[in-house]
Amino acid sequence: CLQCALLSLFDNGFDACAGREDASVTIDFRMSAGGSRLSLSVTDNGPGIPADMAELIFKRGCSTKGSTGMGLWLAQQAAGQLGGWVELRGSHPGRTTFVLEFVTHAHARSDDAMAV
8 A cells, every 4th residue: 555655664764863863854746747657755864775785675674774674675565566666766874765656546547448
């Protein structure tokens, strides 16, 4: 579900900022010009993800914070159920961005109707 994916990304960002006096998690929603694709990005100002972990973070049980390692895996699974995906768009100390993207249902329905 969309809520599951977003909550997992929010929780991940909030966890990354834990203990920071200037903690910040921002959310950005973008729709493509034709309305066919929705992009939701979550950016935090935590410590970042080590480069050697970037390819592993979506694996079940993988964590850079000593947590369960389920959050990003669950976000990816939930996005996949919507026909979408989650990706790490960039990470360095002070700025990490994850993006959830998927094709909108309204666009998918209009494509189906055109195929008939």
